[in-house]
Amino acid sequence: MNEEFRAWHIAEKRMYIVSMISWRLGVVECLRIGMGLETMERFRLNEVILLQDTTLRDKGGKGDKLFAGDVVEVLRYDLPNWIGIIEQVNGCWKVVSGEKKVHVFDYVYYQCGGKKGNKYQNPKLMEKSSD
Numbered sequence: 653m654n655e656e657f658r659a660w661h662i663a664e665k666r667m668y669i670v671s672m673i674s675w676r677l678g679v680v681e682c683l684r685i686g687m688g689l690e691t692m693e694r695f696r697l698n699e700v701i702l703l704q705d706t707t708l709r710d711k712g713g714k715g716d717k718l719f720a721g722d723v724v725e726v727l728r729y730d731l732p733n734w735i736g737i738i739e740q741v742n743g744c745w746k747v748v749s750g751e752k753k754v755h756v757f758d759y760v761y762y763q764c765g766g767k768k769g770n771k772y773q774n775p776k777l778m779e780k781s782s783d
Contacts, residue, residue, distance in 0.1 A: 725765025
């Protein structure tokens with residue numbers, strides 16, 4: 653299995669696509685996409701937050717890739733809809749908001765309200781979940 657990551661640059665507040673991680677050297681090479689240009693940049697691991705791909709997609713497996721830190725809406729027939737963040741909990745990917753948790757697999761195939769963004773680029777999305 654080929655792991656895929658995104659990287660949130662803490663100081664720049666910008667998302668990158670990770671092309672290579674060197675744990676030995678403590679660096680990550682990232683691709684910056686924007687304005688029709690692709691630029692390769694190298695950062696120290698302590699400058700970024702690595703966000704792992706869950707290997708799943710929203711909307712029944714046909715939508716956007718789901719990464720750690722993504723904000724999604726959960727639709728439940730027995731509870732009001734809620735917004736949560738994808739996190740790894742005890743080795744399993746879950747959508748989490750406070751005490752509410754649902755396995756990402758269940759979210760993708762049964763309770764998908766769609767990906768809304770991620771907690772780094774769209775921190776205001778999580779304010780809605782605390783209402």
